[in-house]
Amino acid sequence: MTDNQLRDEVRAWLADNWNPEERAGFLAKVVEARWAAPRWPVEWFGRGLDDTQARIIEREFAAVGAPGTAQDRTNLWANTVLAKGTEALKHQLVGRLLRNEVGMCLLYSEPGAGSDLAGIRTRADRSGDGWVVNGQKVWTSSAATADYGMLIARTDWDVPKHRGISFFFLPMKQPGVEVRPLRQITNEAHFNEVFITDAAVPPDNLLGREGEGWSVLQTALAYERSVMGEAARGPRSGAKEAGGAAPMVALAREAGVLADPLIRQDLARVTALRQLNALNTARAKADLGQGTSSSLMSLGKLAMSRILHEEARLRTAMLGAGSLLEGPDHPRAEDANFLSLNAYFTSIGGGTDQIQRNIIGERVLGLPKEPEVDRDVAFREVRGG
Amino acid sequence: MTDNQLRDEVRAWLADNWNPEERAGFLAKVVEARWAAPRWPVEWFGRGLDDTQARIIEREFAAVGAPGTAQDRTNLWANTVLAKGTEALKHQLVGRLLRNEVGMCLLYSEPGAGSDLAGIRTRADRSGDGWVVNGQKVWTSSAATADYGMLIARTDWDVPKHRGISFFFLPMKQPGVEVRPLRQITNEAHFNEVFITDAAVPPDNLLGREGEGWSVLQTALAYERSVMGEAARGPRSGAKEAGGAAPMVALAREAGVLADPLIRQDLARVTALRQLNALNTARAKADLGQGTSSSLMSLGKLAMSRILHEEARLRTAMLGAGSLLEGPDHPRAEDANFLSLNAYFTSIGGGTDQIQRNIIGERVLGLPKEPEVDRDVAFREVRGG
């Protein structure tokens, strides 16, 4: 099929099927029509298209504002199952995941395993054909409504830490899984702690082989990081994302400090940080063509962390004493204060700035790693705390 | 002897012997009168006084501007010999060192051993009753005129790095010692490289025992650090040390930028850094009574590094385009540029800022050390480069 034929086909289909006023059921139609994951093979809801043609479809969907395509790039869950799941799990879940019928959450981090994710101590022990899981996870969003959690757990304690981990789809709706909301520094609760006590994992829900969970995780993490990058949030007051220069300049004007030479320098400096990051991202994309690099994402994430902290600081400086307040009656203070705290979501979450600098130093610049005291040591011998 | 009697005695002696117009021979008189090192024992030019009485002497000398006392606190060379030298070396040198009749230099750092001073590869091998030395040293001031160098060299390659080092007084005036000036970043040459080829060390010139050089060095280094701290230099143009606020404020006024609100903030910020460091130092001294702590010195050195870099930056900012120039016709530019470069003397020399932060973290805050890959390894197995 030529590009033009494809474009005509998708346009015609959208004209027949897409109505922004009537979204229910549309996703199922997209999947049925094989638009959801056009790069995937025909036997798995796809069309086996190359990237160029898949992008044509994406552009047409975007042009009319229709959702549902590009899931072969963006649907973390479906991609992971398709790549690493058992045949049974694929049949059970891939279609439903594309149709967004399955609630999912991530069960990676633990109180004792943050930066050192491979240091997890949640255990999965063989039980019959399946496994029984015990442990505690944290920073899990959507856990209360999830049907499954993508879980890493330790199945072998006698090998070094990366080698004893396995990757599971843990059914969440069972008695051994207790979800407790985690109140954040911002006084919101977007995340949960998950306490797992003798929870069962069926035989078909292992992804990859036992002990290969770390490599499955790497595939999945690349997606999580990209989600993270987009998740940096704007002001709480509901104003639009603090994107370009305009919002900060406008805020300075409203606060009556746009003539202050100190604020002016600060405005220029902080605005420049955001613009430079956008230019870096655009250049990286152009240089890489269609691919993406998680290393360059680390650079962007590090930059974004600084941008968010600096913007919050500048907002505070512009408000002066006004920033002492909070609450709906003081929306600008609410924004400045919320953003000051929420900036840590980016500078800590998804790998701290310090971990990002390690990644950039090692993977982008090729600097040598530090000596690892827990390397080549059976995990049960490794110091925890 | 009461404090008053002592005060009277030193006053009388100074009245009889000190004439600022006629300094030649004065030092010898000070030594002979046992004022040079009053805390030292009587058999070594001293009076066995306690610190309080020694300070009385120091104050009287200071009051008339006479030099030569307090050497029991400040004469690195004499203290080191007295504490660790052989009887023969002490008899040979202590008196001459107090009379400043011996040129001295430090032979510690090597091109391959900077931050990692214990990684030295200059070797001292037994030869008859003494040693023969081969290697290269760097960052040696006064090497060309020195009679002796305080040298650390490796005498044992089969033990871990700190344990195979010995500490020597190397006679500098011998054919195997070649001194080459080292041109610094500032285009001056205050330092030298010293190339040592089959140079001889006599038997009496070992300080401490063979293999104990690292601990002798620690004694000596405490002095070097304090010298370093005072050595942070002022403007090259010969203006007085850029101490308090006044010089920077005056410079801003002269440069016509004192009304610039950006410069004003910068001036306040940078001036504050210097004042805060002075307050910290005063507080540390008061807390510690008469003693000094090399850990707090590390904090002061780290602070001074920042102060010097920041002051140089501010000077540059105040001059604007004027800072493009150099040379005697442009003294302010010369200062700003010289100080910008010379700030590295403090941020790198005598232990980089990064090493100081390790020291502060570990010795002051009690944070654990990093894993050391060269610990417990025979030095000949350790990676060099």
Add this chain to the structure above:
Amino acid sequence: MASLSPEERTALRDGFARLLADRCTEKDVRRTMETASGYDPALWGQIAAMGVTGLLVDEAHGGAGAGPLELEAVMEAAGAALLGSPLLSSAVLAATLLAAAGDEAAKARLLPGIADGSLIATLALTGDAGTWTPEGMAVTAAPAGNGWTLDGHASFVTDGQTADRVLVAANGPGGLALFEVEREASGLDTAALPTFDHTLRMARLTFDKVAAQKLDATGPAWDAVQAALNMGLVALAGEQAGGARRVLEMTVDYAKSRIQFGRPIGSFQAIKHMAADLLLESESATSAARNAARALAENAPDAKAAIALAAFACADAYATTTATAIQMHGGIAFTWDHPAHLYLRRARAGAQLFGNSNHYRERYLQALEAQA
């Protein structure tokens, strides 16, 4: 002003610190910050019994007759413990204003209660602009019969909702003057302001022909306000220095015990070097706060510079320390239940409470220019 000896000062600070260690734990702080008044009356009674509320009040009015050095010392302990109380409003700002204004009747009327903690007073000095300068005031005074009435508003009034008396700076026919207003006065509307620092209480007061008693000040009213603000800045600086030190201690302890990659995170240079830099910050804050107290106590020629220096150095050090501490803790400090954010909120509040760091840098430079 009678000064305590360094030993007595240390004993006072240590005794106060012990009281707070016992009665102002993190749990107490969290409980108290959810209350309307923002302070624990029982603890307040103990603080008063210890003599801290009367520290700055002269002995003739039931106080200890101490000064900035003693104040700074106790505020370090208060800052470390995140004490929420009207100490700053009443025992520091109001007590100093009354002493400086010199109205003997007002002193006799108010200082004994301030000293023994039974009366809480505060100052109303600024309008919605929050500038703490003469231009920022938004209350006007007019004579009415034998007394005066006040109109306008005052904002950012610390403990405004709980204070029994409010001392108000207002512009009248004769220029700026100081007035005493009772909490129950008719026409006075007190609206609590929601604060980002939950351990802080602030109110916005609206005056509609509120009856007020004019203080018979012996000098210009603004001089008394300045004296109060200077004392408040020393107190705040001490609080910030003490808070910064405590946060650093907490963080270092965590870095020693938290294991990742098989070793304590404090063994990694990234964490270790941040800690070293923070030590410099918190030591500098401590030096600056104590130096300001010394200079104010001595009424030294460098007092203006020393207070301005402490104002920005301590505020900035506290802000840096609390912000970096969260980063060093990682995820755990992103939770509500971890105390790190409570300190950050306090640091952010202090950085704006009487004007920001830029303002005090400018004042510091002006003082240096005057000295040079």
Add this chain to the structure above:
Amino acid sequence: MASLSPEERTALRDGFARLLADRCTEKDVRRTMETASGYDPALWGQIAAMGVTGLLVDEAHGGAGAGPLELEAVMEAAGAALLGSPLLSSAVLAATLLAAAGDEAAKARLLPGIADGSLIATLALTGDAGTWTPEGMAVTAAPAGNGWTLDGHASFVTDGQTADRVLVAANGPGGLALFEVEREASGLDTAALPTFDHTLRMARLTFDKVAAQKLDATGPAWDAVQAALNMGLVALAGEQAGGARRVLEMTVDYAKSRIQFGRPIGSFQAIKHMAADLLLESESATSAARNAARALAENAPDAKAAIALAAFACADAYATTTATAIQMHGGIAFTWDHPAHLYLRRARAGAQLFGNSNHYRERYLQALEAQA
């Protein structure tokens, strides 16, 4: 303006980079910086032969007719190699000023020589204040017979001591105008200025009734000056971006090979994290420089903002990178013989050459305000 394709641009930059790798080694830089002219005539000839001196000159006058994108690309290579040459003065500033002024006779007279490298021209735009604004100019022009004479002085004139022609902005009876002066003109005194960046040449020119030819500009003279400065800023930004990248490469290489404590220093987080931060700096500088070139080439609405952004972002990134690189090298970079300080000197020069970063931040903000 004819633009090269991205591939041709890459080929040009790479060819130029190869030439410099061969003929502008550190040793060459050090040799050349000790000469009076500050450039190597033989290398200059090769640069000219490659078409780089004529890059911005239109084809009618013997040039390539290329634009900012091509210029930025070659300047990255020049910056990486620390090339000392009159490229900026002659091929960028003078060539752009002449093209913008639009005096056809002057173009015919000067551009072919500039393009083939046989004639070196420069601009004199500012007095001792070094502000590069209309207020900073210190030359006045007066009619004299058929021509004009100039009086006053100009400072910070790049390559002023070697340029065959100086294009001077001077205030005359009709306002600001542009003039051409010959090096040998009577009454023109040229004093070389000693520069901290030894690869840079600057002079101070004194004009005492110096005969000058007035350029017959088609528009306001300041517009032509602005055009030249904008092109100069793009060139400088490219140079800074290229320099920053090279310095980072050198430093990373050193961190990989330098062993202390039995392992490469680049394995320590202190060094590794500094390197990571510098990568962000140098990548941002590259993006900013190329974006400015793009905007100027397209004469885009955001050109003013993009050029101002590049001016301060690249200057600051280069300054940070070179300064941090010395620290990361430790003692060896404190020696004259190590190239790190040569880059630092260049970075410090560039940060002031056409005004400092504060100046360009202000301009950037003004452009944003105009856009908003």
